Amino acid sequence: MTAQKRFVKSKESLTALMTRYYSENHALAIAGKFVAWIAIIVPVEILKGFDIVVAVPENHAAMCAARGVGASQAERAERLGYSMDLCSYARIDLGTAFANGEGSPSMGLPRPNLVISNTNNCSLLVKWFDIYRREFAIPHFVLDVPFCYEPQRETDREYIIDQFGDLIRFLEKITGQSFDIEKVEEAVRHTDEANAHWKRFLSHAARHPSGITVFDTFIHMAPFITSFRGTPELSRHMKLLADEVEELAENNIVPVPGEKYRLLWDNIAPWHQLRAMSTRLRDLSATICSASYTSCVGTVEGELDCYRYDGGDPLSYLARIQNFSVCPYGMDLRFKVMGETIERLKIDGVVFSSNRSCKPYSLMQMDLERSVKEKYGIPTIMIDVDHADSRKYNESNVFLKLEALIEEIEAGRRA
Numbered sequence: 001m002t003a004q005k006r007f008v009k010s011k012e013s014l015t016a017l018m019t020r021y022y023s024e025n026h027a028l029a030i031a032g033k034f035v036a037w038i039a040i041i042v043p044v045e046i047l048k049g050f051d052i053v054v055a056v057p058e059n060h061a062a063m064c065a066a067r068g069v070g071a072s073q074a075e076r077a078e079r080l081g082y083s084m085d086l087c088s089y090a091r092i093d094l095g096t097a098f099a100n101g102e103g104s105p106s107m108g109l110p111r112p113n114l115v116i117s118n119t120n121n122c123s124l125l126v127k128w129f130d131i132y133r134r135e136f137a138i139p140h141f142v143l144d145v146p147f148c149y150e151p152q153r154e155t156d157r158e159y160i161i162d163q164f165g166d167l168i169r170f171l172e173k174i175t176g177q178s179f180d181i182e183k184v185e186e187a188v189r190h191t192d193e194a195n196a197h198w199k200r201f202l203s204h205a206a207r208h209p210s211g212i213t214v215f216d217t218f219i220h221m222a223p224f225i226t227s228f229r230g231t232p233e234l235s236r237h238m239k240l241l242a243d244e245v246e247e248l249a250e251n252n253i254v255p256v257p258g259e260k261y262r263l264l265w266d267n268i269a270p271w272h273q274l275r276a277m278s279t280r281l282r283d284l285s286a287t288i289c290s291a292s293y294t295s296c297v298g299t300v301e302g303e304l305d306c307y308r309y310d311g312g313d314p315l316s317y318l319a320r321i322q323n324f325s326v327c328p329y330g331m332d333l334r335f336k337v338m339g340e341t342i343e344r345l346k347i348d349g350v351v352f353s354s355n356r357s358c359k360p361y362s363l364m365q366m367d368l369e370r371s372v373k374e375k376y377g378i379p380t381i382m383i384d385v386d387h388a389d390s391r392k393y394n395e396s397n398v399f400l401k402l403e404a405l406i407e408e409i410e411a412g413r414r415a
């Protein structure tokens, strides 16, 4: 069986989920439901304690980029005066929102009654969401989550739980609804189950040849960063995905049958290049087995294994996982988890994707690169990518560097 026939059931499930997410949100908003736009990291599970529609602008921007309209939507924002140096997620989202959804595959997102951002990814995100507060004259709630240069401290966890309490009281006030903690607990159980299946799926990167590529992980993380997090639909999808990869393993179906080189990707997915990059890498017998961007899902900062819900206070669990995404980590945590990945997956080389948009993700990559070379003695490259703006990507340059990386791995084997 060819690589194109992999994950047939999971792809069907993914398409159904994502289509439903975008169309249902529009329909519910038209029916008069309260709509909140949230940043990816904001714990959507807390919002399940209310009856509100939740939409995620970053997910919409990534979807626009993957469907080939990221640059044109970003240009709309640039024509309004937003600098091309701003994160492309922000430009795509602003360009779409101020054109009432025109040009977007999903007709954008339903107009919000509230936006909720967080501080632990980047300051740009807070300013981006604040534009909607100003332009749409709606409230903007900012969750203040501390960075973690070391594993989260108990005082920080308590501080975050306090913020959750403020958010809940604020939502009760503006929606007129009563908060239901039992629904949050149920949502946390679904997230926890989905995370465990996700980790089961990711574990197939350790096989030789790898059972998955990073592109599989980029594609199938999509529902995690929507309002499906905290729902049985998400855990069912992740179970299907993990079961399907096990089925593929039993039948010896792998993405790169003649795999010779095992690589690691550092940074956000190059959404506009998924198919082109995966095809060319397969031709080079190279698998990018894993990415920090997708392996962090379901963990706490600096860890690779799933952080399981113990059945206690769901708000405490959600506070503990608030720094799961890579941006808020300090250098030591970034290196720790990267080193563990290199060892577990027997990685031959690392691709550092210097992301023109996401400065917090890219800032410490040169130091990381040096540390990887010093400790593991494996080759690395730094390529220029913008995760959602294809105008800031040069395929020839990137593949020249990827081929050079492979040559360096080969030379090391011959030596």
Ligand code: SF4
Pocket (backbone or CB within 6 Å): 087, 088, 089, 090, 121, 122, 124, 125, 268, 327, 357, 358, 359, 360, 361
């Ligand atoms: S700069 Fe990075 S962390 Fe900030 S919004 Fe863009 S992608 Fe997210």
